[in-house]
Amino acid sequence: KPKLSFIDIVSSLKDRTSKCDMRKIIHSVKVGLALVLVSLLYLLDPLFQKVGQNAMWAIMTVVVVFEFYAGATLSKGINRAIGTVLGGGLGCMAAILADKSGEIGGALVVGISVIVIGAGATYSRMIPSVKKRYDYGVMIFILTFNLVVVSGVRADKIMKLAGERLSTIGMGFAVCIFTSFIYPIWASDELHSSTASKFDKLASSIQGCLEEYFKIADDKEKQPTIDVSGCKSVLHSKSSDESLSNFAKWEPWHGKFGFFYPWEKYLQIGEVLRELAASVLSFKGCVQSVRQPSTTQRDSIKELCETIGLSIAWILKEVGESIRDMKICRTKVLISPRTQCMIQELSLLVKTLENSTENLGLASFIFHLLELV
Amino acid sequence: KPKLSFIDIVSSLKDRTSKCDMRKIIHSVKVGLALVLVSLLYLLDPLFQKVGQNAMWAIMTVVVVFEFYAGATLSKGINRAIGTVLGGGLGCMAAILADKSGEIGGALVVGISVIVIGAGATYSRMIPSVKKRYDYGVMIFILTFNLVVVSGVRADKIMKLAGERLSTIGMGFAVCIFTSFIYPIWASDELHSSTASKFDKLASSIQGCLEEYFKIADDKEKQPTIDVSGCKSVLHSKSSDESLSNFAKWEPWHGKFGFFYPWEKYLQIGEVLRELAASVLSFKGCVQSVRQPSTTQRDSIKELCETIGLSIAWILKEVGESIRDMKICRTKVLISPRTQCMIQELSLLVKTLENSTENLGLASFIFHLLELV
Numbered sequence: 001k002p003k004l005s006f007i008d009i010v011s012s013l014k015d016r017t018s019k020c021d022m023r024k025i026i027h028s029v030k031v032g033l034a035l036v037l038v039s040l041l042y043l044l045d046p047l048f049q050k051v052g053q054n055a056m057w058a059i060m061t062v063v064v065v066f067e068f069y070a071g072a073t074l075s076k077g078i079n080r081a082i083g084t085v086l087g088g089g090l091g092c093m094a095a096i097l098a099d100k101s102g103e104i105g106g107a108l109v110v111g112i113s114v115i116v117i118g119a120g121a122t123y124s125r126m127i128p129s130v131k132k133r134y135d136y137g138v139m140i141f142i143l144t145f146n147l148v149v150v151s152g153v154r155a156d157k158i159m160k161l162a163g164e165r166l167s168t169i170g171m172g173f174a175v176c177i178f179t180s181f182i183y184p185i186w187a188s189d190e191l192h193s194s195t196a197s198k199f200d201k202l203a204s205s206i207q208g209c210l211e212e213y214f215k216i217a218d219d220k221e222k223q224p225t226i227d228v229s230g231c232k233s234v235l236h237s238k239s240s241d242e243s244l245s246n247f248a249k250w251e252p253w254h255g256k257f258g259f260f261y262p263w264e265k266y267l268q269i270g271e272v273l274r275e276l277a278a279s280v281l282s283f284k285g286c287v288q289s290v291r292q293p294s295t296t297q298r299d300s301i302k303e304l305c306e307t308i309g310l311s312i313a314w315i316l317k318e319v320g321e322s323i324r325d326m327k328i329c330r331t332k333v334l335i336s337p338r339t340q341c342m343i344q345e346l347s348l349l350v351k352t353l354e355n356s357t358e359n360l361g362l363a364s365f366i367f368h369l370l371e372l373v
Numbered sequence: 374k375p376k377l378s379f380i381d382i383v384s385s386l387k388d389r390t391s392k393c394d395m396r397k398i399i400h401s402v403k404v405g406l407a408l409v410l411v412s413l414l415y416l417l418d419p420l421f422q423k424v425g426q427n428a429m430w431a432i433m434t435v436v437v438v439f440e441f442y443a444g445a446t447l448s449k450g451i452n453r454a455i456g457t458v459l460g461g462g463l464g465c466m467a468a469i470l471a472d473k474s475g476e477i478g479g480a481l482v483v484g485i486s487v488i489v490i491g492a493g494a495t496y497s498r499m500i501p502s503v504k505k506r507y508d509y510g511v512m513i514f515i516l517t518f519n520l521v522v523v524s525g526v527r528a529d530k531i532m533k534l535a536g537e538r539l540s541t542i543g544m545g546f547a548v549c550i551f552t553s554f555i556y557p558i559w560a561s562d563e564l565h566s567s568t569a570s571k572f573d574k575l576a577s578s579i580q581g582c583l584e585e586y587f588k589i590a591d592d593k594e595k596q597p598t599i600d601v602s603g604c605k606s607v608l609h610s611k612s613s614d615e616s617l618s619n620f621a622k623w624e625p626w627h628g629k630f631g632f633f634y635p636w637e638k639y640l641q642i643g644e645v646l647r648e649l650a651a652s653v654l655s656f657k658g659c660v661q662s663v664r665q666p667s668t669t670q671r672d673s674i675k676e677l678c679e680t681i682g683l684s685i686a687w688i689l690k691e692v693g694e695s696i697r698d699m700k701i702c703r704t705k706v707l708i709s710p711r712t713q714c715m716i717q718e719l720s721l722l723v724k725t726l727e728n729s730t731e732n733l734g735l736a737s738f739i740f741h742l743l744e745l746v
C-alpha cells in the first residue's frame with residue numbers, strides 16, 4: 001500500500017509540474033515570438049526607414065514589459081506609457097527653460113531639476129501605496145525625464161525625438177499585448193485556483209496530523225514526522241496573493257470573471273486561511289509534544305476524533321471544490337449543525353484534547369466567511 | 374495611565390517613522406546626486422566628446438540599478454554587468470555569423486537565434502534558483518543580445534559599439550557604487566535589527582493575550598480585542614527576510630559583520646519565530662474562544678499563568694537584546710531550568726489551560742535554536 005501511494009504522489013507531482021512546465025514553455029515561446037516580431041522593425045527596410053535607431057526602444061519595451069501573467073504585462077505597459085509621457089513632457093519643459101537661460105544658467109537649471117525631480121520621485125517610490133502599483137511607472141518617469149532634459153542640451157529637436165520614442169514604445173507595447181493574448185496566462189485564473197487548492201492543502205495537513213497522532217501507538221520510538229509543507233505554503237502566500245490580485249484587477253473580462261470581480265474577497269479568504277494554517281501548525285506542535293498522554297488514553301478518543309478530523313477535511317475540500325466551480329456552497333447549511341453537534345459531543349469528553357476543539361472553532365469561522373462568497 | 378501609554382505609543386511611532394523617513398530621504402537625495410553626477414557626462418564637453426550618445430546608457434544604469442540597500446545595488450549592478458558582457462558577446466557572434474550567411478540566410482540566422490535565445494533565457498528566468506539571484510542579469514542578457522544581434526545587421530562596427538556601451542554602463546555603475554557608499558543603508562543591518570525586534574513583537578503579543586484573558590473578569594460583554602499586528606507581521610516576514618539575506622550576502626565587510634557572516638542562521642531563526650508567531654496566533658484564538666471557563670476558574674490559575682507569561686516575554690526580550698548587541702546569551706543557562714520548573718508546576722494544575730503549556734513547548738524550542746547563534 002505505501003508503494004502505491006508513493007507512485008500516486010510521483011504521478012500527481014509529474015502531472016502538476018508538466019502542467020506548470022507547459023505554461024512556462026508557452027510563455028517562453030511567446031516571448032521569443034514577440035522579440036522576433038519587434039525585431040522586424042530593424043530587419044524590414046521600409047519599417048526601419050520610418051523608425052530608425054529608435055527601434056531599440058521597442059525591443060527594450062518588449063524585453064522589460066513582457067511578464068508571465070497577462071495582467072502584469074498590461075499593468076507594466078500602462079505604467080511605462082504614462083511614465084514616459086509625464087517624464088517626457090516635464091523633461092521638455094525643463095529643457096526649453098534651460099535653453100532660454102543662457103549657457104551657465106541652463107546647466108544650473110538642468111542640474112537642479114535633475115536632483116529635485118530625481119529625489120522627489122525616488123521618495124514617492126517608497127510610499128507603500130505608490131510602490132504597490134506604480135513603482136515601475138515612477139522609475140520610467142525618472143528615466144525619461146533625465147534622458148530628455150539632459151539630451152535636450154544637445155539636440156534641438158527634443159519634441160520630435162520624444163514623440164518618436166513614444167511611438168516606438170507604443171509599438172513594442174502593442175506587440176506585447178498582441179502576443180500576450182495568444183493562449184493568455186491569466187493572473188486571475190491562478191489566484192482562483194490557488195485559493196481553491198489551499199483548502200485541499202489544509203485538509204490534507206489536518207488529516208495527516210490526526211493519522212500520525214493515532215499511528216504512534218504502533219511504534220513509539222519513532223518521532224512522528226508530519227508533512228506540513230502544504231500548510232506552510234498557505235501561511236506564506238500573502239505576498240504572492242497580493243501581487244496576483246493586483247494583476248488580476250488589470251485584466252479585462254474573460255472566462256468566468258467579469259469586470260469588477262471581487263478580488264478583495266480572495267484576499268480576505270486568504271487571510272482567514274492563513275489563520276487556520278497557523279492553528280494547524282500549532283496543532284501539529286501539540287501532537288508532537290512530549291506531554292501527550294499514553295496510547296491507551298488516546299485510543300479512548302480515537303474514533304470520535306477521527307470522525308471529526310475526517311469531516312473537517314471533507315468540509316474544507318467541499319468548500320474548495322465549490323469555490324473552484326464557482327457554485328454556491330450548499331454544504332454550509334448541511335454541515336454547520338452537524339459540526340455543532342460534534343463539538344458538543346467532544347466537549348463532553350475529558351478535555352485532554354482541547355486543541356482539537358480549537359481547530360473546530362476556526363473551522364466554524366471559515367463558515368462565517370463563506371457567506372461572503 | 375492609559376493616556377500616558379497612548380502618548381508613549383505616539384512618540385515611539387513618531388520616533389520610528391522619523392528614523393525610517395530619514396533613511397528614505399537620505400536615499401532619495403543620494404539618487405538625485407548620482408543622477409547629477411552621471412548627467413555630467415552630457416553636460417561637460419570633454420566628457421561628452423568621448424562617450425557621445427552612449428552616455429544615455431550610463432543614465433539608464435543609474436536609474437535602474439540604484440536600490441535602497443547597498444547590497445541590492447551591488448547585486449543588481451554585477452548582474453547587469455555580467456548580463457551585458459555575455460549578451461553582447463553572444464550577440465556579436467550571432468551577428469558575425471549572420472553577416473557571412475548572405476542576405477536571406479542572415480535574416481534567418483538573426484530570426485532563429487532571437488527566438489531560441491529569447492525563449493531559452495526566459496524559461497531559465499522561471500527556474501526558482503535562477504529567479505532568486507540572477508533574474509535581472511538574465512533579463513539584461515536577453516536585452517543586450519537582441520540589441521546587438523539586430524543592430525548588427527545595420528551597423529558594421531558592432532564590436533566598437535558594444536565596447537562603448539559596456540564602458541558607459543561601467544561608468545554608471547561606478548557612480549552608483551560611489552554614491553551608495555556615502556551613508557550606506559545596509560541590508561545586513563536591517564536584517565539584524567528586524568530579527569531582534571521580532572522577539573520584542575512576539576513578547577508583547579503574548580503579554581497582551583495574557584492581560585486580556587484575565588481582564589475580561591471586569592466587563593464581560595466586551596469582546597476582547599488583542600493587538601496581534603506585530604505577531605502577524607512576524608508571520609509574513611518570510612519573503613522580505615529572504616531578499617534581505619540575499620542582499621546581505623553581497624555586502625562587503627562593514628560594521629560588526631565580516632565576510633561569510635552566517636546569514637543563513639538569521640533565516641533559520643526567522644523560521645522558528647514564524648512558528649512561534651503561529652502558535653501565539655492560535656493562543657489568541659483560544660483566549661477569545663467562547664468555550665473558556667468562568668471568571669472564578671480563571672482567577673484560580675491567574676497568578677501562576679501571569680508569572681509564566683511575564684517570564685516568557687522577558688526571556689524573548691532578553692534573547693532579542695542579546696542578538697541586537699551580538700553578545701552570547703547567558704539567559705539560556707539561567708532560564709532553561711527555571712522554565713522547566715514552571716512547566717512542571719503548571720502540569721500539576723488542572724489541564725484547563727493546556728494551551729499555555731503549548732506555548733511553553735514552543736518557547737523551549739527557541740532555546741534549542743539559541744545554541745546555534
